[in-house]
Amino acid sequence: MRKPIVAGNWKMNQDSEAAEALARGVVEAVGGVEAVDVVICPPFTALERVAGVVEGSSVGLGAQTMHWESEGAFTGEVAAGMLLTCGCDYVILGHSERRQHFGETDETVNRRLKAALPAGLAPIVCVGETLEQRQSGVTEDVVRTQVTGGFDGISGDDASKVVLAYEPVWAIGTGETATPEQTEAVHAFIREVLGQLYSDEIGQAVRIQYGGSVKPDNADELFGQANIDGGLIGGASLKADSFAAIVRAAL
Numbered sequence: 165m166r167k168p169i170v171a172g173n174w175k176m177n178q179d180s181e182a183a184e185a186l187a188r189g190v191v192e193a194v195g196g197v198e199a200v201d202v203v204i205c206p207p208f209t210a211l212e213r214v215a216g217v218v219e220g221s222s223v224g225l226g227a228q229t230m231h232w233e234s235e236g237a238f239t240g241e242v243a244a245g246m247l248l249t250c251g252c253d254y255v256i257l258g259h260s261e262r263r264q265h266f267g268e269t270d271e272t273v274n275r276r277l278k279a280a281l282p283a284g285l286a287p288i289v290c291v292g293e294t295l296e297q298r299q300s301g302v303t304e305d306v307v308r309t310q311v312t313g314g315f316d317g318i319s320g321d322d323a324s325k326v327v328l329a330y331e332p333v334w335a336i337g338t339g340e341t342a343t344p345e346q347t348e349a350v351h352a353f354i355r356e357v358l359g360q361l362y363s364d365e366i367g368q369a370v371r372i373q374y375g376g377s378v379k380p381d382n383a384d385e386l387f388g389q390a391n392i393d394g395g396l397i398g399g400a401s402l403k404a405d406s407f408a409a410i411v412r413a414a415l
């Protein structure tokens with residue numbers, strides 16, 4: 165059985181002090197939950213402080229991106245080893261906002277994945293189509309290309325350690341949620357693609373989160389779908405009580 169995973173992507177919100185307070189709220193509410201992997205992903209600047217808060221609880225810590233090189237002249241970038249020493253267990257890769265605004269491509273997502281895995285970070289790799297792509301009927305092609313490009317050269321063993329997040333771009337931060345049926349269909353399709361790239365077993369083993377306007381009142385129905393293994397939560401992860409309610413929906 166796949167263990168559900170619910171991750172909070174705080175994006176560019178919460179200075180260190182606010183992050184620490186929010187992390188405390190999350191730990192108080194769901195810091196003892198074992199049946200769901202709970203992860204929070206603050207901005208880089210708050211990682212160390214939040215690491216101190218989640219220590220000793222079941223809440224994991226993640227970063228929102230990383231560079232593929234281990235050090236060097238890459239102004240503004242952060243390497244996997246640096247994230248590990250800040251206490252990170254996870255890293256989000258290829259979020260659609262990184263793809264849209266910061267030029268990330270399947271190829272650079274793949275490079276990051278190839279650096280994160282051997283470093284021992286658990287990657288959460290995001291894929292998903294834009295509204296235009298959905299309307300022109302190419303959702304499956306887009307997602308297939310993203311998964312195939314992202315996993316290029318990754319062994320089956322490593323692939324099964326990756327968490328995928330299916331996030332239709334048109335549902336992120338818009339209040340528009342993909343229906344549970346639309347989402348379930350894409351999740352099942354992603355398993356098929358992984359099955360073709362690796363094996364049915366790996367296709368069934370990889371955890372696939374849904375992301376895009378998940379709220380306490382729609383989480384139950386989404387997480388109730390057979391192929392949805394939790395969620396990547398943006399806006400609703402910025403309040404401990406709504407994030408905790410979403411975590412409970414995955415129990």
Ligand code: PGA
Nearest residue numbers: 336337376377397398399
């Ligand atoms: P949202 O963001 O929950 O605010 O739609 C999700 C995400 O971008 O990961």
